[in-house]
Amino acid sequence: MSETKSRNYDAIVIGAGAAGMMCASTAGQRGRSVLLIDHANEAGKKILISGGGRCNFTNLHTSPERFISANPHFAKSALRRYRPEDFVELVERHHIAWHEKTLGQLFCDGSAKQIVAMLLHECAKGHVELGFGRQVSKLEHADGVYRVSYGNEMVTAPALVIATGGPSIPKMGATGFAYDIARKFGLAVVDPRPALVPLTLGSDEALFKSLSGVATDVVARCGKVEFREAALFTHRGLSGPAILQISSYWKQGEEIGIDFLPPGSARLVDAKRSHPRSALRSVLAHALPARLAEALDERIGLSGELANSPDRVLEGIQRQLSDWRFRPNGTEGFAKAEVTAGGISTDELSSQTMQAKNVRGLYAIGEAVDVTGWLGGYNFQWAWASGTAAGIAL
Numbered sequence: 001m002s003e004t005k006s007r008n009y010d011a012i013v014i015g016a017g018a019a020g021m022m023c024a025s026t027a028g029q030r031g032r033s034v035l036l037i038d039h040a041n042e043a044g045k046k047i048l049i050s051g052g053g054r055c056n057f058t059n060l061h062t063s064p065e066r067f068i069s070a071n072p073h074f075a076k077s078a079l080r081r082y083r084p085e086d087f088v089e090l091v092e093r094h095h096i097a098w099h100e101k102t103l104g105q106l107f108c109d110g111s112a113k114q115i116v117a118m119l120l121h122e123c124a125k126g127h128v129e130l131g132f133g134r135q136v137s138k139l140e141h142a143d144g145v146y147r148v149s150y151g152n153e154m155v156t157a158p159a160l161v162i163a164t165g166g167p168s169i170p171k172m173g174a175t176g177f178a179y180d181i182a183r184k185f186g187l188a189v190v191d192p193r194p195a196l197v198p199l200t201l202g203s204d205e206a207l208f209k210s211l212s213g214v215a216t217d218v219v220a221r222c223g224k225v226e227f228r229e230a231a232l233f234t235h236r237g238l239s240g241p242a243i244l245q246i247s248s249y250w251k252q253g254e255e256i257g258i259d260f261l262p263p264g265s266a267r268l269v270d271a272k273r274s275h276p277r278s279a280l281r282s283v284l285a286h287a288l289p290a291r292l293a294e295a296l297d298e299r300i301g302l303s304g305e306l307a308n309s310p311d312r313v314l315e316g317i318q319r320q321l322s323d324w325r326f327r328p329n330g331t332e333g334f335a336k337a338e339v340t341a342g343g344i345s346t347d348e349l350s351s352q353t354m355q356a357k358n359v360r361g362l363y364a365i366g367e368a369v370d371v372t373g374w375l376g377g378y379n380f381q382w383a384w385a386s387g388t389a390a391g392i393a394l
C-alpha cells in the first residue's frame with residue numbers, strides 16, 4: 001500500500017562506496033540499466049576520509065600475497081584483470097593529479113573528493129540511477145527476480161550486488177548488512193574481525209603507556225609475517241603503520257615481536273668498541289626517541305658503562321631489543337579499525353565474476369568479501385578490481 005512505484009533494472013547495487021560505484025559504472029557503461037542505492041545521503045564517505053583526505057587510491061606493488069583471505073588464491077583473477085595501472089589511467093583521464101608517497105602508495109595531490117566526483121561521473125556516463133538516503137526495508141528473491149523495498153519504492157532486477165562493505169567505523173554508517181543478506185541467502189560468512197587496527201596493552205605494560213605519542217621505526221612481527229614501518233605508542237597500546245599491518249594477522253592471545261633496533265640501526269657490541277664509556281641509555285638514545293630509550297633502559301636494568309659488560313651480555317640485550325615481546329590484550333575494535341577482515345566466504349563466490357555459486361544473480365564485492373588488503377591503497381585496489389569483475393559480468 002505504501003509502495004507507490006515499482007521499477008525494473010538489469011541490476012541493483014546496494015552500497016555506493018568504492019566497490020559499488022566501480023561496479024555500477026562498469027555495468028552501466030556496458031549498457032545495463034543499473035540502480036545504485038545507499039542508506040547514506042552521499043556516496044563514498046570512506047573514500048572522502050581516506051588517506052588523510054587525499055585518498056591512497058592504489059598501490060603499485062599490488063599482488064595477491066598482500067591480501068588476507070581464507071583462500072589466498074581467490075583475489076588473483078580480479079586483481080590480474082584490473083590493475084593499479086588501470087585505475088591510474090582512469091584518474092589521469094579525469095585530470096586528477098597524483099603522486100607516489102612511499103612504498104608504492106598513490107595519493108591525490110588535491111583531495112579525495114576528486115575520486116568520488118570521478119566515480120560519480122563514470123556512473124553518470126553509464127546512466128546509473130542513484131537512490132541515496134533511504135533504508136532498504138525488505139529484500140526478497142523469487143522466480144529469478146530480486147525485489148528490494150527502500151524508502152517508499154519497490155525496485156526489481158534479476159541481479160543484486162552486495163557492496164555494503166564491512167562494519168568498521170560504524171559512526172560513518174558502516175553496517176554488517178552484507179552479512180545479513182549473505183546469511184539470508186545461505187552464504188557462509190568468515191567471522192568478521194577488526195583489521196588495520198591499533199592494539200591494546202594490559203596494565204602489565206603500563207611503562208609503555210607512559211610513552212603515548214612516541215613513534216619510531218621498527219620491524220613488527222607476528223608469526224612469520226613482518227613489517228618494517230613506524231610504530232606509535234598510544235595511551236591504550238600500540239598503533240602506527242607497522243602495528244596496523246601486523247594487527248590484520250594477529251589473533252587474540254598471540255604475542256607480537258617488535259624489533260626496536262632494525263637492521264642498519266645500533267649494534268651494542270660495536271658501540272662498546274667505539275664508545276666504551278657510554279651507558280646503554282645514551283647508545284639507545286642515539287638510535288631511538290629519548291623517552292623510549294629511557295623506558296627500555298629502565299626495563300633492561302643494565303647499569304654502568306658498556307665497557308663493564310661482557311659481549312655476550314650485550315648480545316643478549318641486543319636480541320631482547322630486536323624481539324621485544326608484547327602480548328596485546330585486544331584491539332581498539334571496529335570503532336577504530338580501518339577495515340574488516342573476514343566477511344562473505346570466498347568459497348561461495350566465483351573468483352571470475354563475484355557471483356554466488358549457488359544463488360543466481362547474487363554478487364558480492366569489496367570489503368564485504370573475505371579479502372583484506374594491507375595498509376597502503378590495497379583495499380581500494382580490491383574494491384576497484386572486484387567491482388569491475390562483477391560489473392563486467394552483470
Ligand code: FDA
Pocket residue numbers: 014015016017018019020037038039040043044045046047049050051052055056057058135136163164165166168169173174175176177337338339365366367368376377378379380381383
Ligand atoms: P565502503 O565502506 O566504501 O562502502 C560501503 C557503502 O555501503 C557505504 O557507502 C555505506 O554507506 C553503504 N552501506 C552500508 N550499510 C548499508 C545498508 N545497510 N544499506 C545501504 N547502504 C549501506 N583503503 C585504501 O586502500 N586506502 C586508503 O587510503 C584508505 N584509508 C582509509 C581510511 C579510513 C579512516 C578507513 C575507515 C578506511 C580506509 N581504507 C583505505 C579502507 C577503504 O576505505 C575500504 O576498504 C573501502 O572503502 C571498501 O570499499 P567498499 O565499497 O567495499 O565499502
